[in-house]
Amino acid sequence: MLRVAYLKAGPLPPLSFQVENGTCLAVEGPSGSGKSSLLRAIADLDPSSGQVFIDGAARHEIDPQAWRRAVRYVAAEPGWWTDTPRPTFETAFQGGAPAPASKVLRLLHRLGLTEGQLDQSLQTLSTGERQRLALARAVLDEPRVLLLDEPTAALDAATAALVEELLKYLMLSGLCLLLASHDQGLIARLSDARLQLAKMPAPRHGPSRAVL
Amino acid sequence: MGYAPLSLTDLAVSSVLLVASGALSLALRLGLARNMATAALRMVLQLAVVALLLKFIFEVDSPWWTALLAAVMFIGATYETVSRQTWRLPGWQTWMLGAGPQFFIGLMTTLIATAAVIGSDPWYAPRYVLPILGMVLGNTLSGVSLVLDSIVDGASRGRAGIEAQLALGASRFEAMSQVMRRGFTTGLMPILSSMAATGIVTLPGMMTGQIMAGVNPVDAAKYQVMILLLISGATALSVLVAGLGAVLLLTDERHRLRLDRLLARATTQ
Numbered sequence: 274m275l276r277v278a279y280l281k282a283g284p285l286p287p288l289s290f291q292v293e294n295g296t297c298l299a300v301e302g303p304s305g306s307g308k309s310s311l312l313r314a315i316a317d318l319d320p321s322s323g324q325v326f327i328d329g330a331a332r333h334e335i336d337p338q339a340w341r342r343a344v345r346y347v348a349a350e351p352g353w354w355t356d357t358p359r360p361t362f363e364t365a366f367q368g369g370a371p372a373p374a375s376k377v378l379r380l381l382h383r384l385g386l387t388e389g390q391l392d393q394s395l396q397t398l399s400t401g402e403r404q405r406l407a408l409a410r411a412v413l414d415e416p417r418v419l420l421l422d423e424p425t426a427a428l429d430a431a432t433a434a435l436v437e438e439l440l441k442y443l444m445l446s447g448l449c450l451l452l453a454s455h456d457q458g459l460i461a462r463l464s465d466a467r468l469q470l471a472k473m474p475a476p477r478h479g480p481s482r483a484v485l
Numbered sequence: 486m487g488y489a490p491l492s493l494t495d496l497a498v499s500s501v502l503l504v505a506s507g508a509l510s511l512a513l514r515l516g517l518a519r520n521m522a523t524a525a526l527r528m529v530l531q532l533a534v535v536a537l538l539l540k541f542i543f544e545v546d547s548p549w550w551t552a553l554l555a556a557v558m559f560i561g562a563t564y565e566t567v568s569r570q571t572w573r574l575p576g577w578q579t580w581m582l583g584a585g586p587q588f589f590i591g592l593m594t595t596l597i598a599t600a601a602v603i604g605s606d607p608w609y610a611p612r613y614v615l616p617i618l619g620m621v622l623g624n625t626l627s628g629v630s631l632v633l634d635s636i637v638d639g640a641s642r643g644r645a646g647i648e649a650q651l652a653l654g655a656s657r658f659e660a661m662s663q664v665m666r667r668g669f670t671t672g673l674m675p676i677l678s679s680m681a682a683t684g685i686v687t688l689p690g691m692m693t694g695q696i697m698a699g700v701n702p703v704d705a706a707k708y709q710v711m712i713l714l715l716i717s718g719a720t721a722l723s724v725l726v727a728g729l730g731a732v733l734l735l736t737d738e739r740h741r742l743r744l745d746r747l748l749a750r751a752t753t754q
Contacts (some may be wrong), residue, residue, distance in 0.1 A: 317741065318648060318651060318652060318742075320741065337741075341651060341652055347652070348649070351645070351649055352643075353646055353649065354649065354663060366656070367654060367656060411652075
């Protein structure tokens, strides 16, 4: 279970909510309302004040690498640091063991990708392919919380359905999902609760409210 | 053997080719004459001032005057390093990165050279301290400038990739490892290539000078080897320390990338 208490992320007002294991919280709001800021702050990629707990353990008591292995953020346009996707699938940080190749292949197939795409130059892969590859990499080591930023934005209906299937499957095994998306259909089918972020006014002090 | 002192007439003769090219540029309206004249005059003036200053300092032979000139050289090197950067960190951090490694490592190297290697008497003899410090700082300056610029630039451009690694549970050093490696390579490139070219493409200025002053080439080469070893060691250490410092300042103890700390610099250059 992920619990957020008075989390102050970027321009957002303090937010408190919780997401049970195996459920999905949809984070909604117009562009610029701070959806990404919220997800990044939960993953501790940006400084924030307030508390975040996972199964009762406070974030500040857990070292940041371990936190991000459990609480995984996937950007809307995921970044890469190699020429082809394969090395990123074979890297395990902090001396961990890489996932077995069979697991990688299973994940790729679930998302409609092929093994050959692992060796394709990232520049020649489409945005949607890169997005699905990043999702596959993100769930490879089985994080407990997944923070997804527009996971289907670059996908056609058929591949978006594959992503949705995978997310449902992961939630069955207890994944906590935070889903920032503009896809109302996806939100309706996946989410158990919604967090509505108000449009941020230009000045710092504004009537922005979060309603659960 | 000895050296042949030059008269002012000799210097005037040396300027013949430069003057000729200036005249050519004027005739063809290439617009180069003015820049060339300014640069040449500046060079003559700077060297004249430095020569008189060094003459004075060698004559008084005081550790205080030596320290004062060394301090001016440090400040110059720091200013030059920092002003070559297109970014700033708030407060004293930029200056610390630009000055710290060069100061400690430059000082250490120079003292090793004069006290332990050359064994000059006294150890602060300005005739040895100042030229060696100058050569060391000249090289650490370019190494540190390059590594800082490369790491900041690499972190800004590679932001998405670095944060993707952090999000997967990488430590800040794992996530920055490519940027660091590229930075260190860039910072060390000038000194590595100058060591590789020495004796094949170029005869180092110091060795040439000693040979023209009548020193046996083997002895001159030994001096050059000592200087290049010290310079490359000092540059490598400064580059590593400055590079690690830059990585630490661009990340924080929660292993986040903190590009928000960078201040874009007003483009005054």
